[in-house]
Amino acid sequence: MDLHDFDDVAENYDLYLEEMYRSEDNHAGFLDFYLEFAREYGKDGVIDIACGTGAVLLYLAQHGILADGTDLSEAMCRVANEKAKREGFDLHIFPANMTDFRSDRKYSCAIIARSGFMHLITPELQRAALLNIRDHLVEGGMLTFNTFDPYPALQAQQMKTKDTDASFRLEYVNKDRKREKIYNAISYDPHTQIMSGHWKFETLDENGNVTEERVRPLKMRQTYRQEMRYLLELTGYEIVNVYGGYCKEPGDRSAKNVIWCVRKK
Numbered sequence: 001m002d003l004h005d006f007d008d009v010a011e012n013y014d015l016y017l018e019e020m021y022r023s024e025d026n027h028a029g030f031l032d033f034y035l036e037f038a039r040e041y042g043k044d045g046v047i048d049i050a051c052g053t054g055a056v057l058l059y060l061a062q063h064g065i066l067a068d069g070t071d072l073s074e075a076m077c078r079v080a081n082e083k084a085k086r087e088g089f090d091l092h093i094f095p096a097n098m099t100d101f102r103s104d105r106k107y108s109c110a111i112i113a114r115s116g117f118m119h120l121i122t123p124e125l126q127r128a129a130l131l132n133i134r135d136h137l138v139e140g141g142m143l144t145f146n147t148f149d150p151y152p153a154l155q156a157q158q159m160k161t162k163d164t165d166a167s168f169r170l171e172y173v174n175k176d177r178k179r180e181k182i183y184n185a186i187s188y189d190p191h192t193q194i195m196s197g198h199w200k201f202e203t204l205d206e207n208g209n210v211t212e213e214r215v216r217p218l219k220m221r222q223t224y225r226q227e228m229r230y231l232l233e234l235t236g237y238e239i240v241n242v243y244g245g246y247c248k249e250p251g252d253r254s255a256k257n258v259i260w261c262v263r264k265k
């Protein structure tokens with residue numbers, strides 16, 4: 001099980017992400033980037049892969065695009081489905097692995113938003129997902145996903161990090177209206193390019209005493225740009241655009257967030 005498979009994470013995900021964006025990185029332009037992408041390429045259907053609790057799915061629906069959604073985690077799909085129903089949208093959201101999901105239709109636009117692709121922790125899984133998604137795209141269909149540019153100074157630091165080195169990340173109010181503190185420790189293995197995260201959630205009482213502690217794992221793989229270029233070539237895609245952020249910042253230099261927009265060849 002990984003972070004997003006846990007009910008407690010799925011049910012609190014929107015709440016702590018909102019705080020994370022307020023205090024750390026506001027992901028400026030995040031939702032509108034995907035709305036614009038879906039408007040431009042989605043005339044024959046859109047699928048949001050690794051849709052999580054449906055941040056992008058719901059935003060698209062609110063703007064008239066009824067996309068399908070899929071996510072490995074049943075818990076995340078359940079939350080996304082509940083949100084869609086609450087807002088009166090009849091969306092097809094189903095649990096599946098992006099490496100082998102099956103849909104009875106094809107799409108002209110596939111979106112993997114907010115680092116979903118980085119959860120594929122081997123080149124074999126990345127290749128399987130790209131091929132499977134390609135099978136579900138119409139000719140010339142478009143896919144967008146993002147990676148983080150590996151950053152040597154941070155890698156070196158994370159190579160020394162132990163699971164117990166958790167540092168404070170944020171505090172938020174959970175679904176039960178209790179204060180919760182989140183800490184995490186992220187270590188890096190240069191041989192596999194995998195970052196292993198240990199996310200610790202501490203629930204507090206009204207006096208600030210810890211009443212519960214949960215530790216949840218999260219693994220993500222770093223991918224070098226050249227590696228990705230070869231992988232895309234191998235799996236039958238041409239690169240249309242590479243951006244350095246959601247506001248379409250130039251992607252030609254090292255960027256924390258690299259957004260790939262690729263077309264099925």
Ligand SMILES: C[S@@+](CC[C@H](N)C(=O)[O-])C[C@H]1O[C@@H](n2cnc3c(N)ncnc32)[C@H](O)[C@@H]1O
Pocket residue numbers: 004005049050051052053054055056070071072073076096097098099112113114115116119120
């Ligand atoms: C960081 S969350 C992003 C969720 C959503 N796209 C968003 O923007 O809020 C990553 C999601 O990827 C999903 N995921 C991880 N591995 C997956 C896989 N192999 N196939 C499908 N979904 C996967 C997780 O369950 C999680 O919901």
